Amino acid sequence: MAALLVVCTKEEQRTVIQFLWWKVSGAEIHQSLSTQYRNSALPHRSVYEWIEKFKSGRTSVTHEEGAVRPSTSTSDEMIQQAREMVLVNRRVTVNEVACSLQISHGSAYEIIHDELGFHNVVRDGCHESLPQSTSTNMLRSANAYSTATTMKAKNF
Structure with missing residues (x-):
């Protein structure tokens, strides 16, 4: 056998x-x-x-590489539009980005998380924080504003 x-x-x-x-x-x-x-x-x-x-x-028994459709949803233009949406509204959801850009939820998720590095953007209504670099910049801005406000209050 x-x-x-x-x-x-x-x-x-x-x-x-x-x-x-x-x-x-x-x-x-x-x-x-x-x-x-x-x-x-x-x-x-x-x-x-x-x-x-x-x-x-x-x-031929081999797979032809050219038979696959090229991805149009992760073009540089789509990535830039998604970046602008997230920076304008940090609470934007993946679904909102997908609907606005007329791409699939998976493509929007890939752009936001893999291409742009926004690993903690709002997902289906559950807000999470932005990437570390953005969070750090926002924290510095908030601290600077707080310090300036405190100084003005002391001088008042």
């Missing part, structure tokens, strides 16, 4: 699909892959998608 392969690449499985698609059904191909590769097997949907690709004349 042959040993089961636990680790395999997607390309190896696509090669099996390419070899079998013209004489075996997609369900049988998936069953064979599942038997051989267990949890590492491609899902049904992928098997059928690759069968369709091979029927259409495709010969």
